[in-house]
Each structure stands twice: as C-alpha cells, then as structure tokens.
Amino acid sequence: MTGLKKFLFPLIVLTAVVLTGVTTQARAASKAIILATTTSTQDSGLLDVLIPAFEKESGYAVKTIAVGSGQAMAMGKKGEADVLLVHSPDAEKKFIEEGAGINRRLVMHNDFVIVGHPGDPAKIRGSKTSAEAIRKIAQANALFLSRGDNSGTHAKEKGLWKAAGIIPEGQKWYQQTGLGMGQTLNVAAEKKGYTLADRGTYLSLKKTLGLGILVEGDPLLLNIYHVIEVNPAKWPKVNAAGAKAFADFMVSKKVQEIIGKFGVDKFGAPLFFPDAGKKVESLGL
Amino acid sequence: MDLFWEGIAKAVALLAALDREVLAITWLSLKVSGIATLISLVIGISSGTLLALSDFPGKRLVISIVNTGMGLPPVVVGLFVTIFLWRNGPFGFLEILYTPTAMIIAQSIIATPIVTGITVASIHNLPPNLKLQILALGATRWQMVLILIREARLPLLAGVMAGFGGVISEVGASIMVGGNIKGYSRVLTTATVMETSRGNFDVAIALSLILLLLCFAVNYVLTRIQHRKRPR
Numbered sequence: 001m002t003g004l005k006k007f008l009f010p011l012i013v014l015t016a017v018v019l020t021g022v023t024t025q026a027r028a029a030s031k032a033i034i035l036a037t038t039t040s041t042q043d044s045g046l047l048d049v050l051i052p053a054f055e056k057e058s059g060y061a062v063k064t065i066a067v068g069s070g071q072a073m074a075m076g077k078k079g080e081a082d083v084l085l086v087h088s089p090d091a092e093k094k095f096i097e098e099g100a101g102i103n104r105r106l107v108m109h110n111d112f113v114i115v116g117h118p119g120d121p122a123k124i125r126g127s128k129t130s131a132e133a134i135r136k137i138a139q140a141n142a143l144f145l146s147r148g149d150n151s152g153t154h155a156k157e158k159g160l161w162k163a164a165g166i167i168p169e170g171q172k173w174y175q176q177t178g179l180g181m182g183q184t185l186n187v188a189a190e191k192k193g194y195t196l197a198d199r200g201t202y203l204s205l206k207k208t209l210g211l212g213i214l215v216e217g218d219p220l221l222l223n224i225y226h227v228i229e230v231n232p233a234k235w236p237k238v239n240a241a242g243a244k245a246f247a248d249f250m251v252s253k254k255v256q257e258i259i260g261k262f263g264v265d266k267f268g269a270p271l272f273f274p275d276a277g278k279k280v281e282s283l284g285l
Numbered sequence: 286m287d288l289f290w291e292g293i294a295k296a297v298a299l300l301a302a303l304d305r306e307v308l309a310i311t312w313l314s315l316k317v318s319g320i321a322t323l324i325s326l327v328i329g330i331s332s333g334t335l336l337a338l339s340d341f342p343g344k345r346l347v348i349s350i351v352n353t354g355m356g357l358p359p360v361v362v363g364l365f366v367t368i369f370l371w372r373n374g375p376f377g378f379l380e381i382l383y384t385p386t387a388m389i390i391a392q393s394i395i396a397t398p399i400v401t402g403i404t405v406a407s408i409h410n411l412p413p414n415l416k417l418q419i420l421a422l423g424a425t426r427w428q429m430v431l432i433l434i435r436e437a438r439l440p441l442l443a444g445v446m447a448g449f450g451g452v453i454s455e456v457g458a459s460i461m462v463g464g465n466i467k468g469y470s471r472v473l474t475t476a477t478v479m480e481t482s483r484g485n486f487d488v489a490i491a492l493s494l495i496l497l498l499l500c501f502a503v504n505y506v507l508t509r510i511q512h513r514k515r516p517r
Contacts, residue, residue, distance in 0.1 A: 034383065039482070042479070043479075043482055043483050045483075048467065051467070061469070063383045063464055063466050063469070063470075064464070064466055064467070065383065065464045065466075066465070078371065078373065079372060079373055080371050080372055080373070080382075179482070180482050181482075182481075182482035182483050182484055183481070183482045185484075186481075186482075186484070204483065204484065205483065205484035207484070208484045208486060209484070235372075235373070237372045237373065237377070
C-alpha cells in the first residue's frame with residue numbers, strides 16, 4: 001500500500017487546499033452581477049477596459065457572458081442575467097413591452113458595414129444603399145455568410161433582406177455559420193464571401209482578414225447599443241442594485257468619454273460613438 | 286505558416302515574461318481539471334470496483350451504459366449542468382453558475398464514466414483466480430478489494446490520464462457553465478476559442494502550446510509513476 005499512499009496523500013492535501021480557495025471565491029457571489037452582452041463588445045476589447053474600471057469603482061464582480069443579443073435577451077427573459085448590453089433594437093422593444101426589462105437606455109452606436117473580398121465578384125462596391133448591394137449579391141449568386149445565431153447583427157441582416165424583398169434562406173449562396181462575429185468574419189475571409197459586420201469587430205480583426213469594406217454609410221446600417229436592467233419585479237433573484245449601478249456607470253459622463261476614445265490609439269478612429277442621453281432619432285435613423 | 290512560427294514565438298515570449306494573466310489561466314485550467322479528475326477518481330474507482338466485483342442481473346446493461354458515458358459529449362453535460370444551476374433552476378440557490386466550481390462539477394461528470402469504465406475493465410482483466418487466492422490466504426473482503434485495486438493500478442493510471450486528458454481539453458462545458466469570465470473562469474481552452482474569434486491567432490497558438498505542454502507534463506509524471514519498478 002505504501003506506493004498508493006505516497007501518491008494519494010499529496011493529492012488529498014492539494015484537494016483540500018484548492019477546494020478552500022474555490023469556496024472562498026464562490027462566497028463572494030452575492031456581490032456579483034451577470035452581464036449578458038454581445039460578442040462584439042467583448043471581441044472588440046471594449047469590455048476589457050470598462051469592466052475592471054467598474055469593478056474597482058463599485059466593488060461588484062461582473063460576470064460577463066458574451067453571447068449574441070438574442071441569447072442575451074433570452075437569458076434576461078428567464079431572469080438568468082442582471083443587466084444586458086445589446087444591439088437589437090426591435091427585439092429590445094419587445095423585451096421591454098413584455099415586462100422582462102426596465103430602464104432601457106441608449107449607450108453608444110457605431111455602424112454595420114458590408115465586407116467582402118476586394119475582388120468583389122458581385123460588383124457591390126459603390127452601391128448607394130445596402131438594399132441595392134445585397135440585391136446584387138443575390139442576383140450574382142455570390143456567397144454570403146450569415147451569423148445565423150439570432151444575434152443583433154443577424155437581426156439587422158434579416159432586416160436588410162426584408163427591406164430588399166429577398167428571402168435568402170435555403171439559397172445555395174447563403175450560408176449560416178452559427179458563430180460569433182469574429183469567427184464569421186474569418187469564415188468569410190477564408191471562403192471569399194460577403195458578410196455583414198459591425199465596424200468595431202471588423203476593425204479589430206482587419207489586420208488578419210484580407211476583407212475590405214464595400215458598402216457603408218447607409219442609415220439602415222446604424223448599430224445601436226442599449227443597456228437594459230432585467231426587471232427585478234419579475235425575477236426576485238436578480239441583483240437589481242448591481243444592475244442599476246452598472247447601467248448608470250455605462251451612461252456616466254466619464255465612461256462615455258472612455259468609449260469615445262476607445263480604439264483611437266490602435267485603429268486611428270474610435271470604434272464606438274458615445275450617445276448617452278441622446279434620442280435614438282437624432283442618430284439619423 | 287508564418288502565423289504558426291509567430292504563434293510559437295509569442296508562446297515563448299508569454300512564458301518567458303511569465304505573463305500574469307496567462308499564468309493565472311494556466312493555473313486555473315490545472316486546478317479545475319485536476320480537482321475534477323480527483324473527484325472522478327474517488328467516485329469512478331470505487332463504483333467501478335464495486336461494479337466489476339459484484340454480480341447482479343442487468344450488470345452488462347449497466348456496464349454498457351458506463352461505457353457509453355465514456356464518450357459523453359461535453360456540450361451535452363454543459364447544457365444540462367447549466368439548466369440545473371440556473372438561478373431559477375433546481376440548484377439555483379447554490380449560486381454557482383459561471384464559477385470555477387460549476388466547471389469542476391461539469392468536468393467531474395465528464396471524467397467519472399471514463400474512470401469508472403477503465404476501472405471495470407482493469408479489474409476484469411486481472412487473473413480470474415486472483416480473487417480466490419487472496420481470500421484463501423486469509424484476507425478480509427476489504428483487504429481483497431484493496432489488493433485488487435493495487436494490482437490493477439497500471440491500467441488505472443491510464444484511466445487517470447484519460448480522465449484528465451478528457452477534461453483539460455474540453456471546451457464546450459467549460460464555456461457554458463464557466464462563462465469564460467476574464468480573470469475568474471477563463472481557462473486555456475475557452476481563452477483559445479475567444480482569442481481565435483478575436484483574430485489574435487498568435488495568442489491562440491501560444492495558449493494551445495501551453496495547453497499541450499501542460500498535458501504532456503502531467504502525463505509524463507503519471508507515466509513515470511506507472512512505469513516505476515514494482516515494489517516487492
């Protein structure tokens with residue numbers, strides 16, 4: 001038995017030590033809030049700047065779950081998140097109407113761009129509107145990569161197809177990745193297809209992609225982020241105070257300044273434009 | 286291919302600089318998967334031995350179920366553990382979703398059937414008369430069980446390696462129940478997925494190499510133990 005004992009004893013000691021560490025971490029959970037957000041805020045690196053600042057200032061620990069806006073709101077609807085930072089305005093309005101969320105506030109915007117291989121097989125470059133561009137893609141049967149994951153970007157893309165009067169589902173040239181923005185851009189680059197991307201994620205990945213912006217500037221392509229607190233009246237387990245603290249933080253003057261400057265040093269231009277306190281209509285929709 | 290070499294250079298740089306975040310991620314991976322493996326060893330070896338040594342109707346069925354469990358898809362485990370740990374789910378009061386503890390639970394569930402299955406197989410592979418011999422020499426039933434486990438320790442260590450290898454390399458369950466939270470529940474695999482989607486391929490390659498090194502180190506130690514001279 002000595003061999004087995006020699007092996008087991010240090011393991012047991014190690015387990016005991018480590019388990020103590022893990023349980024102390026778990027005990028701090030009540031001071032934690034769950035932020036359900038979109039992949040774009042994480043993939044662009046913005047949250048890596050904002051979250052530590054918020055944690056330091058407020059004492060809350062933030063658990064950031066980066067998923068699509070659709071899934072983020074699904075979590076909110078079940079009371080499994082405290083606060084949402086999302087960019088799918090139509091779904092958000094429904095979310096508020098259903099009583100799942102309160103206090104929806106405008107945080108920032110950037111825009112979507114239609115990107116593709118610089119060779120541009122469908123000749124969409126120079127299209128006046130996004131509808132014209134995707135109509136050309138459909139006519140040329142050129143490969144288009146869709147997120148297909150109910151994210152805010154996917155919702156926007158579906159809106160564009162609808163506006164152009166095209167039903168792309170089931171077409172051979174229309175593929176759904178089911179992945180996040182960064183990965184979908186990688187797929188588009190690899191397959192030389194077109195895709196719709198938020199400018200922030202596109203810019204932060206640009207160096208490795210080899211994809212160019214082909215269509216931009218259409219008011220339909222605005223990408224607007226709101227912060228929403230999950231309704232504590234509906235879900236008593238929601239950390240309402242923490243959610244409010246985070247939402248207030250996001251629209252505070254100081255943070256809005258940070259958002260406006262984020263990315264300037266790395267990309268030469270900001271990735272997001274701060275909008276707290278403004279009306280959505282003033283953005284030019 | 287340039288990217289690959291850049292990734293290797295980055296890995297060396299990150300390791301050489303003892304990058305605090307990378308070290309923390311590596312340590313957490315080791316901690317979570319190590320504890321999960323230990324838990325699965327305790328449950329797996331005891332239930333596997335019990336299963337191998339006992340006789341009851343439907344034993345083959347149970348063993349088949351265990352063997353199926355050896356291939357339990359991590360995402361399936363992740364999904365069910367998430368549903369159980371939701372705030373408004375049956376174990377919501379524990380408040381452990383999106384914590385390393387939840388990851389340990391999920392990984393234990395993944396590794397336990399692996400260890401159990403290998404335990405059953407290794408005990409079955411012992412010479413059939415060994416059990417009788419030990420009992421004939423006057424051992425109690427409990428002593429007999431311990432001796433059998435000791436005799437089967439070489440294949441059992443293979444079970445440890447398979448279990449640990451299974452959980453340290455899985456990403457589906459960890460990302461679902463852990464949430465890949467920076468500085469808290471981010472492990473090597475989930476960080477690799479995230480850095481890849483951010484387009485930071487060099488960092489992703491670096492993390493992968495660290496993961497491989499870690500697996501190698503752990504398996505090297507276990508193999509050394511396995512191949513040590515048998516104590517007389």
